[in-house]
Amino acid sequence: MAEAAPFPLPLALSLVHPVLMWVLLGLSAYAMVLGIKAKKTRTADAETRKELIKGQFARRHYLFGSGVLALMVLGCIGGLAVTWANNGKLFVGPHLLVGLGMTALVALAAALSPLMQQGNLLARKVHVGLNMSLMTLFLWQAVSGMQIVNKILTGS
Numbered sequence: 753m754a755e756a757a758p759f760p761l762p763l764a765l766s767l768v769h770p771v772l773m774w775v776l777l778g779l780s781a782y783a784m785v786l787g788i789k790a791k792k793t794r795t796a797d798a799e800t801r802k803e804l805i806k807g808q809f810a811r812r813h814y815l816f817g818s819g820v821l822a823l824m825v826l827g828c829i830g831g832l833a834v835t836w837a838n839n840g841k842l843f844v845g846p847h848l849l850v851g852l853g854m855t856a857l858v859a860l861a862a863a864l865s866p867l868m869q870q871g872n873l874l875a876r877k878v879h880v881g882l883n884m885s886l887m888t889l890f891l892w893q894a895v896s897g898m899q900i901v902n903k904i905l906t907g908s
Contacts, residue, residue: 759837763904766838769831770901776823777890783820784887786813787880814865821862828855847896850889857886 789809796804828851835842842848861882867875 757838757840761834761837766834766904767901769827769834770897772823772827772830773897774894776820776827777894779816779823780820780887780890783813783816784883786816787883789813817862817865821858824855824858828852847893847900850893850896854886854889854893857882857889861886 786809789804789807790813793801793804793807793809831851832842832848861879864875864879864882868879
């Protein structure tokens with residue numbers, strides 16, 4: 753006999769995680785664009801740099817990156833909580849494991865901020881590498897997550 757879910761949630765609450773993750777994917781892409789513009793500002797010639805500084809790309813990248821970190825951690829915990837509430841267990845598979853890995857990657861990338869602010873080039877390169885890996889995994893998660901949403905909506 754199947755065990756009942758401990759606290760089954762309404763369907764709308766079950767969809768908060770996927771909706772949040774799609775918003776987060778968009779915010780992550782925007783933070784990446786801001787990071788690219790911040791690099792262009794840092795490496796531009798004096799005249800171009802003078803104009804680019806007005807965009808405050810580095811400051812905005814830092815703020816959006818901080819938001820991405822917070823939402824990624826909350827989204828990860830929320831996804832775990834909703835799955836457990838609805839099923840009484842977690843499904844240990846690629847979506848869960850990649851999601852946990854992504855949460856670690858975003859934390860590591862954010863932890864490099866103090867070194868980057870001191871001008872450490874290696875920290876910048878590692879930060880970019882971690883975040884490019886994160887974005888690649890995020891795109892895969894979007895696809896696998898929609899497969900999970902489809903299973904929830906169809907009841908299969």
